[in-house]
Amino acid sequence: MATASKEKVNPSDGTVDRYVAGEHMDTDDLKIHRWGDPNETDLGPAFHRRFRPGQVLYGSRRTYLRKVAVADFDGVCANTTFVVQTKDPAQLLPEFLPFVMSAEPFHAFAIAESKGSVNPYVNWSDIERYEFNLPPLDEQKRISDLLWAVELHHRSLTSFHAALLAGMRLFLRERFESVAGGAVRIVDLTSEVVGGVWGLPEGESEVDVLALGPRVYAGGATRLSATGSPTRSISRKQAERRAIQTGDIVLERSGGSPEQPVGRVVIADEDLPACIPTDFQRLIRPDRKAVEPLYLFWKLRSDWLDGATRDYSKRTTNIANLSVPAYLERSLRVPSRAEQLRLVGDADALERTLADISTELASVARLRAGLLTAFFGGN
Known part of the structure; x- marks a missing residue:
């Protein structure tokens, strides 16, 4: 019902101006959002497979990543990306095919047929054996x-x-730049800046609390949720300073990625269970007499959205570490x-x-x- 196109193209002959590699395709996303310019890089001999609008691109390496996309432009891809089309549109509609290949049974079949352990792959001869109700x-x-x-x-x-x-990023930047007021160091707007702790296994110290992890920032969250955080045990002295209170800001000190700067923040609302920041975080407690906690939070959020934290971070391997003291020395108009x-x-x-x-x-x-x-x- 479907076949893999073998149409070839020389990416340097000027007939295509985009190439799609594996990293340009996203898991469970039929749209191709990114691509490269073949004139700006040496693609190598593997990139010779031409694709056209309406054809389905399928990543045959690491099939568990579930990379299926529908081309909406002409381009070239490597021979490890299958360019799939229907054999006879009078039997299998081209617009129906992407969903056949997006369904769970297809992915399960492709994964089961994959070979190799480090970089598993599947052959087209395996894929074309897949059967489904038409x-x-x-x-x-x-x-x-x-x-x-x-x-x-x-x-x-x-x-x-x-x-x-x-738009929100622009709004925050312009509002903070245009406010009238005296400039105050951010650290002077806080009553405490406290490092986090990981503690001991549950029940091995004096107080059991939820230890906040990277998940608190997931999905661009702004309000702190301790849901899913593991329980750890710390001393009462540690808990006295680190127990999260309403209005506290939890700053990411270590983490991020090349695409996502370190320095994300969330702010605590009311009715949180007993929880603490962990080693890679800092608890910032705003001085309510000097600033509204949410005003300081939105400033830190705005700075992170604008990438300002990159100027205060150093990267070791794939992890960036934020210099919190230097970052909080900056001034903010209040x-x-x-x-x-x-x-x-x-x-x-x-x-x-x-x-x-x-x-x-x-x-x-x-x-x-x-x-x-x-x-x-x-x-």
Whole structure:
């Protein structure tokens, strides 16, 4: 029902101006968001497979990464990326094929057929043996129309979320740059800056608490949640200084990646269980007499969004370490309390909108997964 195209192209002959490698394809994402320019790099002999709009690209290396994408431009890829198309559109609709290859049974089959341990791969001769129930053409069209509608809605929401996040980044930068007020060192706006601890296994010291890990920053979170954090045991003296209170800011001291700078922050709301920062974090306790905690939080959040933390971090292997003392020596203009609250209110309103979009994105993703299971089966 499907075949792998063998059409070749010389990437340096000027007939294609984009190449797609494995790192340009994302897990469980049918759209190609990134690509490279073949004129700017030596691609090597493996990059000779031409693809055209509507064809399906499938990453045959490390099939557990589930990289299936539909091309919407001409380009070239390596021979380890299969360029898949239907043999006869009168039997298998081209728009139906991407969802066949996105369904869980297909991925399970490809993973089971993969060879090698360090960099497992699958051959096209294995993939083409995959069998599935093929509905009539009108049913294929009905299913594919529904799934593409869900797919395009998810893409639209994703684009809106990205645009709103970019707008929020600009809003925060401009508001903090335009406020009137005296310049104060950030460290002078705090009552304490405390290092975290990992502690001992549960029950081995005086106080059991939840130890906050990297998950508190996941998904661009701004409010602190201790859900899923492990329980650790610390002394009462350690707990007295480190127990998170409402309005505390937890700063990421170590972490990040080449694409994501270290220095993420979350702020604690009310009704948190007993929890503490861990070694790679710093607890920043704002001095409420000097600043609104959320005003300071949004300043630190804005700086991270703008990448300001890169100037205060050093990288060891793949981990960046933030020089917290130097970072907090920077100055911040502190306007009147009323102006601080106005900025916080506007930022919180934008944040709620972002959260609503994220919730809808998650719902659409669940719908898409449920429809794929309903139409093509699950594990």
